Amino acid sequence: MSQELGAWMPHREHPDSELSAARDPVTARARDLARNNGFAAGGIQRETDAVIGAQFRPSARPDWRVLGISREEASEIGEQMDAAFRTWADDPLHGADVTRTQGWGGLVGMAYRTGMIDGDALSVIHWREGGPGPFRTCLRIVDPDLLSNPQNAPDTPLMRQGVELDAWGAPVAYHFRRQHELAMFGWGQNQVWDRWERELPWYRPQVAHFFERHRDGQTRGISRLAPVMDAMKMQDKHARVELQAAVLSAILGLFISSPLSPEAVQELISDGQFTELDDARQSLMKERGLTFGGVRLPVLAPGDSIESVNVTRPAGQYAMFETAVLRRIATGLGMSYEQLAMDWSQVNYSSARAALVEIWRGFMSRRQEFASRFCQPIRLAVMEDAIDLGLVRLPSGAPTLYEAPGAWMRAKWIGPGRGFVDPVKEAQASAIRVALGLSTMEDEAAELSGADYSDNLGQIAREIEQMPAGVMHPAQEKFATIMGVTGPDMRPAADE
Template sequence: MSQELGAWMPHREHPDSELAAARDPITSRARDLVRNNGFAAGAVQRETDAVIGAQFRPAAKPDWRALGITREEASEIGEQMDTAFRLWADDPLHGADVTRTQGWGGLCGMAYRTGLIDGDALCVIHWREDGPGPFRTCLRIVDPDLLSNPQNRPDSPTMRGGVELDGWGAPVAYHFRREHELSMFGWGQSHIWDRWERELPWFRPQVAHFFERHRDGQTRGISRLAPVLDAMKMQDKHSRVELQAAVLGAILGLFISSPLSPEAVSDLIDDGKFTALDEARQALGKERGLIFGGVRLPVLAPGDSIESVNVQRPAGQYQMFETAVLRRIATGLGMSYEQLAMDWSQVNYSSARAALVEIWRGFMARRREFASRFCQPIRLAVIEDAIDLGLVRLPPGAPGLYEAPGAWMRAKWIGPGRGFVDPVKEAQAAAIRVALGLSTMEDEAAELSGADYSDNLGQIEREIEQMPAGVMHPAQEKFATIMGVQGPDMRPPSED
């Protein structure tokens, strides 16, 4: 009830009602910023690169205890699943994509980028018999604008934003326009909707839908840029105005000042003498003038002088102001100012390391959530296809794929590594964590460099075989010695 907050009375509404009216303008503004604002485009690209990267792949970890099989059987089946998924994902003919324009990495990155900008990442999982390669499973990443209520009907308890719900509030089907309502072609198709069930009767996924769900009952997502749209737009306007001022100041650096007052000019016009004076000025301007020491001296009319423009812009406080605004934007996006502005001039090792740890925690949370809700349903459909093709063979007596999907589909998704601030210190820290049982070599390889530890071991084995006689591979050296430590007590090596 204070004077400052008394007039601030926002309404409380259902989450879908709050977002429905705001979704279209927010999405349009977010797309415009990402197209035309360097900071917005860079922020979206850097998060997509950090969370998804070029190769987002699973490492299968079937739960052998829950499945009642041995650890060895689970390991063998996991390798079969990973091999089958790689065959599908890395197909050079791009059979995984209905449009056959990109592979799994491109599809996954586009979906995450769309989810970040628009709020929804949507994928329809098709079964195509005439595609290239053995797999029949292929994907289409769907524009969220196509997900809408048939015939543009208003939302209802069982239909919200194109998502059909059951009595429990769970999605059972999705309604997509065949063509964008503002498309310049295929106008008739924009008034036809296709209904896609979420999954087939035996639970094979047909639609994957990812969005950040903040409240119970929320059916669609909202752009992650929404909280900082105003700050980004104002910063963009401010930067443009300051740049224009600097350019105009450079262009209009000098001017010629005349002693004639407005009244004198008016009298000359009345007497008919202004034309003669103007012609005399132009003739004088065409003269070469005097040259002294190779420098041309301008010849001006009597009383004229050359003046300079005192440019006061860009403002002296502009850099500090822009930094403050970008810090606010970076906080809203869940990244550091240095990442957003690409300004590392004021960073030391400690602050860079602290920022990396904090930001990476958020990236890993988004990676796990996106993998669980978007990538895992797609992987389930691919593995079903692989089992049907005989590429994955489940052991006799074990539960079927859809009898225990959680146990069979258990996996760790590997994306880009965290990278290094100080490679030596971080490698030593990784070695200590592994030695103390706090981590594993597989986890460290995935986190630091995004590598597959099994692939690393296979490559190291081949390299050892290829080493000349009497030459030892670095991986064969004692682990502690390589890491700069000595003995199980982790004492540093002596000066000798």
């Protein structure tokens, strides 16, 4: 009942009711910001690069205990799965894409970017015979606008915004328009819907749908830009006005004022004397073009004077104001101000390291969630295809793929590395964690540089074989060298 909160009475509604009415305007505004606002476009791209990157790939780790196989068998099958997925994902003919325009990295990056802007990442998993390469599994990243109720019917308990639910509230099918509602081509197809079951009777996935679910009963997502949309738009408008003021100040620097009043000018015009007076003024200025030291002196008609325009700027402390607004936007997007503004002028090692650790924790959480809910169903369909092609061979007596999908599909998804603020210190810290058993070489390689440790080992083995006789490969040195310990007796080097 306080003065500050007494008039603030928001309504409580079902999550789908809250979002459905706002979805179209929020999505349209988010797309406009992503196209035309530099900070929005940059923030979306930087998060996509950090979470997904150019090569988002799994490292298979089948759970050998649950499957009842040996650790060695699980490791061998995991290598087969990774090789099969790479063959499908890195196909130079882009057979993984229905449109054959991009590979797996482009597909998953577009899906994540769409999820940030629109709130939903959608993919239909097709089975196409006769495509390029041996695989039959291919994807289409679907525009979320196509997911809607058939014939634009209102939501019902079992049909919400294009998602068909069962009695438990689980999605069982998705309804997609064949063409966008506002498409200028394919006349009539925008009023035709196709029903895609979530999975086939043996549980092969057909649709992958990812969104951030904040409440029970929520069926669709909302743009990640929604909480900071007003600040982004006002910051953009403020920046434009500030720039316009600067341009106006530069253009209208000086002007000449005359002592003639509007009444005197009107009287001269009515008597026909204004043209003669103006000609006399122009002639006077041309005749008296005096210079002094190479600088021309302004010579005006009697009574005229030169004055300057004093343009009032919209914000005297524009840079500080913009920084404050961008900090608010960065907080809403879950990234640091320095990442959003690309301003590293006030950063030292301690602050950069603290910001990197905090932001990276959020990025890793989003990566794991996106991989689990969007990428893993796609990988399951690809692995079914690979087993059918004989590229992955499961041992006899072990559960089939769909009898134990959680155990067979267990994997760690590897994206871009965290990077280094101080490479020497962080490499030493990495070596110490491994030496103390707090981490593994595989985890350190994935976190710091985004590398596949198995690939690294294979390449290092080849490099060691190619080294000349008597020359040691750097990887053969002991951890003590990295950690600042020298000498054959492993004693610390003396301080200098």
